[in-house]
Amino acid sequence: MTIIAQKPKSLTDIPMHYCPGCGHGIVHRLMGETFDELGIADRVIGIAPVGCAVFADDYFACDTVQGAHGRGPAIATGVKRSKPGAIVFSYQGDGDLASIGMAEIVHAAVRSENITVIFINNAIYGMTGGQMAPTTLVGQVATTAPKGRDPKLQGWPINMCEMLAQITGSKFLARVAVDCPQNVIKAKEAIKKAFENQVNNVGFSMVEVISQCPTNWHASVPQALEFVRTKMMPQYPLGIFKDEGGK
Amino acid sequence: MKTEKALRKGNEALAEGAIRAGVRFFAGYPITPQNEVPEYMSANLADNGGAFVQAESEVAAINMVYGAAATGTRSMTSSSSPGVSLKQEGITYLASADLPCLIVNVMRGGPGLGSISGAQGDYFQATRGGGNGDYHVIVLAPNSVEELGNFPKLAFDLAEKYRMPCMILADGILGQMMESMSFNFEPVDPNKLGKFDWAVDINKQGRGKSKVFSYKGDNLIADVTERAKRYGLIEKTEPRYEERNAEDCDILLVAYGLSSRACLEAVNMASSKGLKVGLFRPITLWPFPSKRLAELAKKTKGILVVEQSLGQLVQDVKLAVGDRVPVGLNAYPAGGQPDGEKILTAANSLLTGKKEGLFDLQEHAANFTYNCQRDTKLGVQGDAKGGK
Amino acid sequence: MYQGIRIAGFGGQGVVSAGILLAQAGVEDKKNASWLPSYGPEMRGGTANCSVVVTDGEVYTPIVSAPDTVIVMNEPSLPKFEPLLKKGGLLILNSSLVNSRPTRKDITVVCVPCNEIAQKVGMDRIANLVALGAFVKTTGAVSLDSVADAMKKVYKRAKPEMLELNKKALQAGFDAVK
Incomplete structure (x- = not known):
């Protein structure tokens, strides 16, 4: 019998706790496949965040460090500078990366830390139960924006790829989605590129993944995917915002 | 070496x-x-x-x-x-x-x-x-x-x-x-x-996964x-400490860091004035060397804590010695600096029941009244909202 | 012997480096020594001062709040530091730049025209070393040779001819006190 598809070796057998329809699991798999394909599994050290992916350290087979909310890029800096041979990633959500950890992500890019950041943007605080995120859309209802996000009171959503693209030290910035097979394939390509860059010492690379959160969007999975396409993508256009990785 | x-x-x-x-x-x-x-x-x-x-x-x-x-x-x-x-x-x-x-x-x-x-x-x-x-x-x-x-x-x-x-x-x-x-x-x-x-680490080569969390x-x-x-x-x-004349003194000073150096001056000045002053200097603040301090408390008439703060170290000292001996505080908060003369004045107060150089929060606040209130004569908060 | 010293003057007069030199000279003499600068906003605005302790025994606090000796290099430092001096203390006054005179009667005052002497030696900038020479002569807290040895360590990048000039200034200050 020929095996044509299997779980990546870089992931453990621990069942994931994510909600049905959530994008985290897909992204984990794409990362695991990338580690296997690039032959870097033995060198990867992952930084797990605070948020829904706090247990990501159980799901990746590599060594992991789980730290404080927003500080992933700083922790990754400490790991990478101490173990320059390691392939270090920081896995972060939108509140983590674009709110409490804004300084850390910006300055990791400024220093062009040779790390890979995977940024899951689902426009909501998931684990804490649906509060407004910095990426919450205008008009989108959240538990701390019960009448919908009002720019007069809460400002506008922030586009991290576009913002970080202004920084000389950022070398690869891509925004992808995992709403359909075609986009998942593109997401995989971007993630792979972001890790190849680190292997080649290119510098700071980040992939922003527009992800769905049916639970906190109070939507069915098809409705959530529809929300990604019709509401999220107009605010957060997919594409490569910066690619100075060569090849 | x-x-x-x-x-x-x-x-x-x-x-x-x-x-x-x-x-x-x-x-x-x-x-x-x-x-x-x-x-x-x-x-x-x-x-x-x-x-x-x-x-x-x-x-x-x-x-x-x-x-x-x-x-x-x-x-x-x-x-x-x-x-x-x-x-x-x-x-x-x-x-x-x-x-x-x-x-x-x-x-x-x-x-x-x-x-x-x-x-x-x-x-x-x-x-x-x-x-x-x-x-x-x-x-x-x-x-x-x-x-x-x-x-x-x-x-x-x-x-x-x-x-x-x-x-x-x-x-x-x-x-x-x-x-x-x-x-x-x-x-x-x-x-x-x-x-x-x-x-x-990298190069796991078969060892188990390491997880720091x-x-x-x-x-x-x-x-x-x-x-x-x-x-x-x-x-x-692991408690660490240093002692000077600590087993044979009427007043035992307790201080750490720079304050302890001013205390050394006091210890040396005291002997020339016929006073017996010793010093106990905690080197580890946690773990606090409570056991040794409790032993020394039995051998002295009073303990004077000299600190450049408003009664922090003194709490650990009191926890360590309990009621065995009177504990006084000679405090230099917010950048104030102790010297031998000032410390000896406080030490003398502790020994003779005087107050000079000794800090006590309740005494400090005695006859002190304080009143902070909103005042509508200054206007009302709604003023700031503007509009008609 | 326990000497607590304050050296004060304008920024650029070398009061801070004279202090380091003095402390290093103490170390050369196998004594214990400390040096403490004024730092932070205090440094801004042109005046500078430092505390030095040289002693055969232990250095207590490095903050010299009641000095045995004060070296005053400029006018504004006189009213600031004269009152701090211990009873019977020594005040070395740079009479080239300070016109006022101390009012206290319970201290010893030594006036040295540091800048004039330094100019005669060849460089106005080393008036601080003239003052230091006068200090060595008056107190004997450290030896002249030790200060000269200390120069090599403190002014690591100084050229040999500069070190020679420094030594001359030191000696001239020493000789200026009768």
Whole structure:
């Protein structure tokens, strides 16, 4: 019998706790496949965040460090500078990366830390139960924006790829989605590129993944995917915002 | 092995001592009066095979240390009081993840931005945890440039032995002053230090997965109580202190850091005035050398705590000695500086039932009235909203 | 012997480096020594001062709040530091730049025209070393040779001819006190 598809070796057998329809699991798999394909599994050290992916350290087979909310890029800096041979990633959500950890992500890019950041943007605080995120859309209802996000009171959503693209030290910035097979394939390509860059010492690379959160969007999975396409993508256009990785 | 005595600035002795102790990762952020530490590190750490990062904030710096410490690398950060407040997030995570590292606080006046004068107002913050949750860090309090330069080695040894952060709590003036000192330990070659089985690393080659984490979920009770056993062991075996005439005195002074040096002046002045004054200097503030102090309390008529803060150290002293002997406080908060004369005045007061030089909060506030109220004669808050 | 010294003047007069030199000289003499600068905002605005302790025994606090000796290099430092002096203390006054005179009667005052002497030696900038020479002569707290030895360590990058000039200034200050 020929095996044509299997779980990546870089992931453990621990069942994931994510909600049905959530994008985290897909992204984990794409990362695991990338580690296997690039032959870097033995060198990867992952930084797990605070948020829904706090247990990501159980799901990746590599060594992991789980730290404080927003500080992933700083922790990754400490790991990478101490173990320059390691392939270090920081896995972060939108509140983590674009709110409490804004300084850390910006300055990791400024220093062009040779790390890979995977940024899951689902426009909501998931684990804490649906509060407004910095990426919450205008008009989108959240538990701390019960009448919908009002720019007069809460400002506008922030586009991290576009913002970080202004920084000389950022070398690869891509925004992808995992709403359909075609986009998942593109997401995989971007993630792979972001890790190849680190292997080649290119510098700071980040992939922003527009992800769905049916639970906190109070939507069915098809409705959530529809929300990604019709509401999220107009605010957060997919594409490569910066690619100075060569090849 | 002892190096030849040389005149060194405190902060530079500390930085050089840390490099000799095998530090290979430093992250920090500028703040007076500890700037010579990152400056020295930026000039010398990379040449010694280490990494220096000027972080975007104190918060980032301590989290960089968290990452570096997770790899088993000897890692440190240094700052001064308000900066150390910012670091508390990372310190409690380091404690929770059982990571060894060195944190240096070259103290200045507080609260808030306070002043840059040397002070000792961070005693509670250092010895009571400072961040959230049940934890301790080992706290070493040097009182000379010599100790400042040699304590990093001790700090890393203790931190790694017990898998926990260790703090050097130094007075701002100690960091700024120059003094003759020598290093009294063999330099550590970090490449020859063994690895830890708990550290994250590359080239796993079949070994199990290493996980450094501070979220314990359902295991938190077991985790915290296991750590408490280590704390108990540390309290039993690691208290350090220095004594002068402590077994034969009418008044025993208790002071740490720079204050203890003014106390030495008092001890020496006292003998020429026919007074018997001794000194007990805690070197570890946590674990506090309570047992020894309790023994000494039986041999003296009174204990005078001399601190450059408003009644912090005195609480540990009172916990240690109970009602065995009267405990007085000679306080110099917010950058005030003790000297031998002032200390002896207070010592004499304690011995003779006078008040001069002794601080008591209730007496301080006696006949004091205070009244702060909103005043509608000044207008009402609604005014500020504008409109018609 | 326990000497607590404050040296005060304008920034650029070398009061801070004279202090380091004195402390280093103490170390050369196998004594204990400390040095403490004024730092932070205090440094801004042009005036500078430092504290030095040289002693056969232990250095207590490095903050010299009641000095045995004060070296005053400029006018504004006189009213600031004269009152701090211990009873019977020594005040070395740079009479080239300070016109006022101390009012206290319980101290010893030694006036030395440091800048004039330094100019005669060849460089106005080393008036601080003239003052130091006068201090050595008056107190004997450290030896002249030790200060000369200390120069090599403190002024690591100084050219040999500069060190020679420094020594001359030191000697001239020493000789100026009768």
